[in-house]
Amino acid sequence: MKKNKSIIHLDLDSFFVSVERVRDSRLENRPLIVGGMGDRGVVAAASYETRKFGVHSGMAMKVARQLCPQAVVIKGDSSVYTAHSHLVTEIIKNRVPAFEKASIDEFYADLSGMDKFFGIRKFAHELRETIIKETRLPISFGLSQNKIVSKIATGEAKPNNELYIDNGEEKAFLAPLSAGKIPMVGNKTFQILMNLGIRKIETIQQMPVEMLESVLGKNGRTIWKRANGIDDAPIVPFHERKSISAERTFNRDTIDMVQLNATLVGMAENLAYQLRRGNKLTSSISVKIRYSDFQTVSKQAKIPYTSADHILIPKIEELFKQLYSRRLLIRLIGIKYTGLVGGHYQINLFDDSEEMLRLYNSIDKIRSRFGEHSVVRASTLGGASVGRSENPFNGEPPVVLAHRHF
Missing domain, CATH: 1.10.150.20 (5' to 3' exonuclease, C-terminal subdomain)
Incomplete structure (x- = not known):
């Protein structure tokens, strides 16, 4: 006989908005919108007070301001939200044997069998209370025998509440x-x-x-x-170490900075596309160099969660400049994105316009249809990245993006 499971789904309520209210208590109970500040900006998050006016995430900021002119509008800070996400993650990690971080503000955990020691409902309630007490962030959860029902239950529990669905009551709920x-x-x-x-x-x-x-x-x-x-x-x-990476070993050891930079950028943008295609965000990047004498060095940096080329590429280039100091010939370079979590491009909306968002969506659709290298940056034409020699157009040249587009 199959044993019933107990799966909890936790979701931080209006996460970006809640973090801003922790930072400034004067924003409590006031209509609040977080996102790009200009008229071409996009809403990344909206408080419950604004939703009754029709404001929602992904909406043009200009429209949101018209619908709710009394709202306070704040430009988001992804590094702050990343830090608060890590804080909640640590609390859960220290109390639950195994959990899934579905996104920057969403978690699952299997509590099956814990009733032998604590009582599952009591444990779940105390976990939520601990998160609220230690972070001051409102959080809701649903608890049932599977992920889907628990996720839907969380939505019904919101805001800042909890909902339990007993085994056998799923269909009725x-x-x-x-x-x-x-x-x-x-x-x-x-x-x-x-x-x-x-x-x-x-x-x-x-x-x-x-x-x-x-x-x-x-x-x-x-x-x-x-x-x-x-x-x-x-x-x-x-697992914090979950990662994707790419490396390039050159046919001849080189110090050609044009070729090196083109290869770095090519790998960085390809990996960023892989993140977006898999609905992932990275919070840590690293660059590796292997010199002609086979000495290998690397440098890592923590960053706010992102999957955007125009945010990741400058960071990669900066790390390379910091790392490359020996002026020896280079045999291999590599890039790795780690600390991956599920999440949409939404976290990058604070600095971006609707045009930027549409550009990424359009480029990714082209890549999904015609191949990963069907759209390339002008700056990458000086060096082949992993797999770049394979032409998905069977002889047709790829679309080339000039720097100004990004």
């Missing part, structure tokens, strides 16, 4: 909720469901799975299972 609350049901899918007359999860529960699958393809089966509270996705343990 989900039934009256909007179908749009099922993870992976975005606006487009929800519109398709509404066109079919499906608004509540209960309707999906009553449908044959084949019917939903015929409309939505393989995603239809996943949505049907989630609507019925069925999910066997495991906890993916969080």
